[in-house]
């Protein structure tokens with residue numbers, strides 16, 4: 001008989017009852033070191049005191065009001081994000097998928113309002129933008145779209161990081177290009193800064209809008225508040241989610257005034273998006289992660305972790321091949337099946353996440369203590385020894 005929970009996940013036989021910093025406590029009371037952080041969601045670890053305070057305080061005042069009213073908590077967070085980024089305006093969602101939907105709608109509406117019927121959007125192989133019908137059409141991979149057709153038309157898929165293919169495919173008919181600066185589900189594949197710059201140039205030459213999906217790589221994950229800052233470019237539209245809520249459902253679409261110019265009253269909406277509870281938490285996360293001293297610490301911790309991982313690759317050439325990624329968005333290319341490493345990790349009470357390209361994803365809390373980084377390296381070493 002089918003389980004009462006729709007079986008769309010291959011779940012590990014683990015359940016947790018409590019979290020504290022980088023640790024999760026299982027039903028039997030034992031603790032696991034969490035290098036997945038809810039897949040880059042728990043950016044400040046579990047039960048961060050400032051987030052517990054923010055949610056508690058707001059929960060006692062007001063959870064939800066309709067977007068037919070002004071929502072001051074939403075305005076505070078929007079002001080913060082606009083202050084810290086390229087953006088002039090923000091729409092709040094409950095997830096990354098919803099952010100993808102709006103990003104696509106916004107780009108098409110921009111061209112519609114200009115009286116130029118551009119609808120084509122260029123996307124990339126290995127991409128992940130969510131699970132809605134629009135987001136799977138954008139990603140285009142067979143494993144995500146098979147059986148769900150007919151798909152939303154208008155997407156062209158190019159190899160990730162292939163500048164020549166992009167130069168050929170992008171035309172004055174292209175409405176937008178959508179890309180993750182670092183592919184997460186795709187296997188921690190980093191787009192070199194030069195490619196992102198080249199992409200920005202091609203968009204400028206053709207007028208195509210640049211949509212960056214920073215749902216996984218944003219909010220300080222790479223050591224800058226947003227990953228595109230490393231390349232010194234800015235997008236026209238950006239999707240944010242995961243880390244911005246620190247574990248509470250929250251997403252956002254950030255845009256320049258020009259890119260957002262088609263989105264007037266009635267053009268989009270959300271019942272829950274930007275509710276006071278989510279925005280109070282989001283503002284707390286954003287204040288903490290956007291702080292320069294905090295980001296410096298992310299970079300220092302990342303250097304420490306990465307150095308240790310390079311040592312692991314050298315020590316276990318039969319298990320690990322190389323380290324990839326940036327900041328605390330790291331991947332270990334595996335020689336053995338990455339899913340076997342994830343499973344063996346459970347035996348060492350270590351939580352990691354698999355990704356495409358046979359990569360083991362390591363996405364710890366951005367404030368992981370140095371001692372927990374040392375413990376993570378110890379447990380990864382023990383995991384490799386257990387497989388060998």
Ligand SMILES: *Cc1c(COP(=O)(O)O)cnc(C)c1O
Nearest residue numbers: 095096097128129130184215216
């Ligand atoms: C997780 C993810 C999404 C989808 O976000 P949800 O909150 O699961 O809807 C979109 N894009 C990227 C890059 C992601 O990692």
